[in-house]
Amino acid sequence: MKATSHVPASQKPRLANHSDTAATTGHDGHSQPTDHASAPAQSEARSEASEALRAERQRYVPRGVFTYHPVFPASGSGATITDTDGNTYLDFAGGIGTMNVGHSHPAVIAATQAQLELYCHTCAHVLMPPLYIELARRLTEITPGDFAKKTLLVNSGAEAVENAIKIARAATGRTAVIAFENSFHGRTNLALALTGKARPYRANFGPFAPDVHLVPYADPYHYGADGGPWRATLERFFSTRVAADQVAAMIVEPVQGEGGFIVPPADFLPTLRAICSQHGIVLIIDEVQTGFGRTGRMFAVEHSGVEPDLLLAAKSLAAGLPLAAVVGRAELMDAPLPGGLGGTYGGNPVACAAALAVIEVFEREGLVERAQRLGALALERMRDWQERFALIGDVRGLGAMAAMELVRDREQRAPAAAEAAALLAEARQRGLILIKAGLYDNVIRLLMPLVTTDEEMARGLEIIEASLAAVSAMSPAELEAAH
Numbered sequence: 396m397k398a399t400s401h402v403p404a405s406q407k408p409r410l411a412n413h414s415d416t417a418a419t420t421g422h423d424g425h426s427q428p429t430d431h432a433s434a435p436a437q438s439e440a441r442s443e444a445s446e447a448l449r450a451e452r453q454r455y456v457p458r459g460v461f462t463y464h465p466v467f468p469a470s471g472s473g474a475t476i477t478d479t480d481g482n483t484y485l486d487f488a489g490g491i492g493t494m495n496v497g498h499s500h501p502a503v504i505a506a507t508q509a510q511l512e513l514y515c516h517t518c519a520h521v522l523m524p525p526l527y528i529e530l531a532r533r534l535t536e537i538t539p540g541d542f543a544k545k546t547l548l549v550n551s552g553a554e555a556v557e558n559a560i561k562i563a564r565a566a567t568g569r570t571a572v573i574a575f576e577n578s579f580h581g582r583t584n585l586a587l588a589l590t591g592k593a594r595p596y597r598a599n600f601g602p603f604a605p606d607v608h609l610v611p612y613a614d615p616y617h618y619g620a621d622g623g624p625w626r627a628t629l630e631r632f633f634s635t636r637v638a639a640d641q642v643a644a645m646i647v648e649p650v651q652g653e654g655g656f657i658v659p660p661a662d663f664l665p666t667l668r669a670i671c672s673q674h675g676i677v678l679i680i681d682e683v684q685t686g687f688g689r690t691g692r693m694f695a696v697e698h699s700g701v702e703p704d705l706l707l708a709a710k711s712l713a714a715g716l717p718l719a720a721v722v723g724r725a726e727l728m729d730a731p732l733p734g735g736l737g738g739t740y741g742g743n744p745v746a747c748a749a750a751l752a753v754i755e756v757f758e759r760e761g762l763v764e765r766a767q768r769l770g771a772l773a774l775e776r777m778r779d780w781q782e783r784f785a786l787i788g789d790v791r792g793l794g795a796m797a798a799m800e801l802v803r804d805r806e807q808r809a810p811a812a813a814e815a816a817a818l819l820a821e822a823r824q825r826g827l828i829l830i831k832a833g834l835y836d837n838v839i840r841l842l843m844p845l846v847t848t849d850e851e852m853a854r855g856l857e858i859i860e861a862s863l864a865a866v867s868a869m870s871p872a873e874l875e876a877a878h
């Protein structure tokens with residue numbers, strides 16, 4: 396492959412060879428202070444073939460399918476991804492929190508290959524794969540709640556969301572649903588009705604499913620330590636809009652993911668639990684992004700002691716194979732009529748094999764504990780940067796769900812969206828894949844695989860630090876050009 400720029404690809408630095416960019420790592424994994432120049436931006440190798448792929452992507456894939464980085468993956472291993480041009484990146488996006496066990500985990504490969512060689516699919520409505528049943532049981536065992544549970548398997552987070560609402564409506568005979576502003580629950584019509592971000596998710600797609608009502612989430616950075624007026628607004632909603640005993644379900648993320656890693660105050664989830672219990676409302680905890688160890692517990696809701704009626708898992712459940720689950724109280728799960736739940740692919744045995752392998756890997760490799768350590772390393776370093784870079788308005792997170800909100804002005808908290816976009820580009824040029832979040836696209840979020848080593852973590856953080864320094868020094872024109 397021929398490189399398009401002046402330097403042939405073969406002579407360009409491969410981004411993975413970070414001997415020149417690595418932080419000096421202490422035995423505890425904390426990097427020692429280094430000069431910013433230690434992680435310089437490098438030009439990524441680009442071939443004519445990948446330029447052609449970029450053009451074909453423009454031509455054949457709709458613009459609505461947004462992609463953060465113009466990089467095409469060729470292979471992945473653990474916390475790294477190598478692209479079709481041979482550049483290797485540290486991947487701190489992990490398929491937006493899908494690859495918690497890391498890319499190409501040998502146990503997942505072995506389990507899926509073994510199942511593929513036996514058979515690929517029968518459709519659970521025709522012949523139910525034993526692995527469906529085994530996974531259903533395992534999920535009832537590892538989710539919070541000491542009561543009889545059942546599990547429905549589907550293909551995506553949005554589908555789990557849709558089915559949870561169906562189940563709650565069937566079980567309660569009520570229709571109203573409460574969700575939260577700044578939430579994200581997926582891109583299907585009902586999931587969009589529940590999603591609290593107007594652009595780009597909801598724009599141009601209405602009308603949405605009726606009888607869905609959004610109320611404020613608790614947000615300490617933007618509305619004060621108690622999270623703002625969420626409690627009073629909810630009480631007012633019950634008095635003015637829909638009486639509490641008419642509400643079928645309340646769906647909530649224990650930490651808002653796409654919304655910018657908003658960690659609510661400790662009383663938020665217990666209060667919602669109490670309100671739901673008092674009025675017979677089904678409490679649905681959406682753990683699609685927070686689940687599978689990300690926050691330093693298997694499920695984020697465990698931090699609060701709250702037991703959900705229905706819990707939703709997807710993303711890291713099957714290490715990248717399309718699989719999602721609704722796990723919940725047996726009597727609720729049995730409310731829909733036979734045939735009312737399911738779908739052609741739900742609980743595909745290859746995906747179930749992957750999920751069972753993932754659960755084993757979590758136990759064997761202690762990935763929940765690992766999330767605590769990775770999160771601590773990231774948050775400590777981010778807090779240090781906050782003292783040095785005016786750009787960082789807030790640092791927050793739970794376990795390895797760590798983020799920093801970039802602002803132009805700490806007083807007004809004016810979002811620094813262009814800076815966040817430039818930071819992503821700068822980091823990628825230094826060999827690190829990052830993504831953003833937040834209502835104003837100004838939150839840098841970390842979703843690194845939980846198998847990321849201390850050395851990789853230190854290197855990734857070093858790259859972010861160097862990128863922060865580079866972006867902080869940019870003029871408005873440079874910022875515009877940088878992404």
Ligand SMILES: Cc1ncc(COP(=O)(O)O)c(C=O)c1O
Nearest residue numbers: 551552553579580581652683684
């Ligand atoms: C909390 C949450 N719920 C639901 C979804 C939708 O999942 P999917 O994209 O698999 O439909 C997402 C996706 O990011 C999510 O973060």
